[in-house]
Amino acid sequence: MRKLAETLLALGLGILVGALVMALWGHDPWSSYAYLLAGALGNTRALMSTISRSLGLVLTGLTFAVGARAGLFNIGAQGQMLLGAVVALSCGLLRLPAGVHLVVALLFAAIAGMIWALPVAVLKLTRGVSEVISTIMLNWVAHWLVLYLVVQKLSDPILGQRTFTAPLGMRFPVIKGELTWALALVLATALFFWWFLWHHAKGYEIRAAGLNPRAAAAAGISVRGAMFTALLLGGVAAAWAGAIQVLGRFPYAITSDLANLGSLGFDGIAVALIGRNHPLGILAGAFFFGTLATGAAKMGLRGIPIDMIYIVQGVIVVSMAAPEALRLIRIRRPAVALREEEG
C-alpha cells in the first residue's frame, strides 16, 4: 500500500514538473495532457493500440525484475529481445501447420533467449564477471548480428525496407484492432513469474538469494543456482518480447532499421522499476508506459514538438522509477558496510 502511494505521489510530481516544462516553452500543459489521454485511451481503437504496445514491455520488464529479485542488475533484455525476434521470424522459413507453427516459433525464440543469457550466467557464476558489463557487450553483439541477418539474409525481395512477413499460420490471431492474442501469452507469462516467485521453492530461493545472499548460503541455498535460474528465465521472457513484435503486431516483420523492435529491452528496465519488480506491478507499469508512448504520438499530431514530448515522458518515467531504483541501491549498501566492519 505504501509503495502504491509512493508511486502515485511520484506520478503526480512527474506530471507537475512535465507541465511546468511545457508551460515554460509556451504550450498549454493541461490541454496537452488531455490530448495524451484521449490519444491513448479515448476510444476502443486507441485503447487496443495502447495495450498492444504495452505487451512487449511487460516481458522485458519481467526479465529485469526476476534478475533484480535474485540480486542481479540484468540489462541484457535488449539483446535477447532482438535475437528472439529474428529467430521467431526465421521459423517462417519452415513449413508447418497453422498454430503449431506459432508454438514452434515461440519455442525456438525461448531457446535463443536462453542461449543468449547463458554466457552472462556462466561468466558471472564461474569468473565473477559483472552481469552489467557482459550484458551490455552482448546487447551490441546481438544488435549487429540481427541487423546483418535482417538486411542481408531475411529482407523482403520486393520491399527492401523490411524482412519477409511471418506466414499467417505463425501469427497470433487478432482480437480487435491492433491487439492480438499475444495478450494471452503475456498475461500467462506474468502470472507464471508471480506464481514462480511466491509459490515455488526455486522462486523463494531466488528472492532469498537476492535479499541476503549470506543468509541464503548459510541456509543451504545455492545462490549461484538462483542467479542462473533468474538469468535464464529472464532470457525467455525477453526473447518472447521480441517474438510477439513479429508474430503479434503489424507489420509482422522486422523493419530494416529494427525500429519496430526499438528499445523495448531498455524500456523494460523503467517498466520494472515503476512496477516495483513485481509481475503484477509490471503489468500496470507497462500499460502506463504504453499509454505515454501511444498518447505522445497523438500529441505530436497537435503540433507539440516531439522533443518536448520526450522530455515530458522522460520526467514522468524517471520520477516514477526513482523510488524503486533508490531502494535497490540501498539494499546493496549494508553489504558494503558489513565488509568494512569485518575488514
Place this chain on the structure above:
Amino acid sequence: MYPDGTVALTGVDLVVRPGEIHGLLGENGAGKTTLTKIISGLLPPTSGEIRWKGKAVRFSSPREALAAGIGMVHQHFALVDAFNAVENIALGEEGGGALGPVRAASVRRRLEAIMEESGLEVPLDTPVEELPVGVRQRIEILKMLYREVDLLILDEPTAVLTPQEAEELFSVLRDLAAGGKSVIFITHKLAEAMAVTDRVTVLRRGRVAAVRETGETSPEELARLMVGEELPPLKERAGRAPGKEVLRVEGLTVPGAEGRPAVRGVSFSVREGEILGIAGVQGNGQTELVEALVGLRPWSGRVELLGKALAGLGPGEIAALGLAHIPEDRHGMGLVLDFTLAENAVLGRLKPFTDAFGRLRWGRIFRFAQELVSRFSIQAPSPKVPVRYLSGGNQQRLVVGRELSKSPKLLIANQPTRGLDVAATRYIRELLLKLRDEGLAILLVSADLDEILELSDRVAVMYRGAFAGILSREELDRGRIGLLMGGAREEPVG
C-alpha cells in the same frame, strides 16, 4: 553513551603523562575504543571533560584533535593503496593543495628528517599496496609525527602484525616516548601490556577497574582485573551425564584473510548432553571455526558429525545430518530481514513445506510459523510482518526456534545473546541449559565470559587461532581463563 541508550563508559578517569606509554586494557566491549574515540574527537562525551596540556578542550572532529596534537592510528589504515608514503602523508594536509614536484620534495625532506630523528624507517617511493602490513602501520605513525602530534593513540596495533613486526613496533614506541611523546596503547593482550607500557588502566564494562604502574603489577593481577573476581552461580545439571560423542574435530585448520590460517589445528569433541564453551577475545578465529563447521568456509583436517565425515559437504547437506546453527550475525546470516516472519521460519528447511513439484505449501508454512510464535513467545503482530520490524530479541527467538525445530543432534550457538535485552538473554540461556539436559550437544561460542562460565560444562579458550587450553567445570577459574584469553601459555594445546 550511544544513541540507542547503551552506556559504553561510566565515569571513567584516564590520566596520561608526557613521555609515557599508557596501556588501555580490557575485554571486548569494555569501552577501550569508545574512550579513545572521545579523546580523538570522533565521538562527543555525554558528560565530563578532557584536559589537554592543562586546558579543558572539546574536539568536535578528529581534524580539530589532530590540530591540537592528538592523533589516532585505527585498526583499519587510512591509506590510499596506489600512493606511496610521501603522497599518502601529504594527502589531506591542512592547506596542502596539489602535490607538485616542489611540495613533494619539501614533504620528502621533512619526512627524511623525522625518520632520522625517530628511527622509524619506511620506503618512501613504493606504492603502499606493495608493502607489508607492518610497514603500512609505520607510515600511519609517520603521518602522525609529520602532523606533529604529542599524543599518539594506537588501537590494537599488534592485531595485524607478526610477532617480529610487533617487537619492532614496540622499540619504535619506546624511542618516541623517550623523545617526550605520549602514547595510548590499546590492547587486550597481557603480554604486550607488560612488555611495552609504563602504566596500565584496566577497563571493565565501561568503568575503570584499576590503574597500575606496569613495574608493580603482574599478568595474573591484570587478568583478574580485566575479567572480574566472582564466578557466576553454578547451574546444577538436572539431566544425565554427557553421553556419546556427537561432534569430533581433529586438526582443523581454516585459512583466513591474507593467506594466514585463522584456525590452526584445533581438536576437540562435543558429546550428548554437554555444552562446550569457546571463550576468547573476538577475532581469534572463532568466526572462522564456526563457519568451517557449518560448511561456509573451506578447511582441512578431520571433522565428523555422528560418525560421518563432513569434508566436502555444503551447508544444506551438513544441516541435514543434524546440525543447527545460531549465527553470530543474525541480520547478516540468520535472517532475510525483508522476508516475512513466515518466510524466515522456513529458511533452510523448505523441504517439508513443498510438494513433489516444488510448490510451496503456504498453509503449512503459516501453521508452522504460528507454532513457533506461540512456542517461543515471539511478539509479532502477524506471520506476514517482515522480520525487519521485530525487536532484536524477537528476531533471535525466531532464529533459535527455527533452528531447534529441525530436531538437531548438535547445536552451534555463536554469540546467541549478543545485543539482546535482559529478558531475552535469560530466556535463551535457560533454553540452552534445558536442551542440554534433554541430551542435545551444544557448542557455545561467546565473547561474554559470564555467559561461557554460566552455561558451559567444559571451556576451551581460543587465542590466535588455537586452543590455549580446555578446562573442565572443576578447573574453571576466571583468573586462569583471563590469562589464557590474554595469550599466556599453559599446558600444551589439547
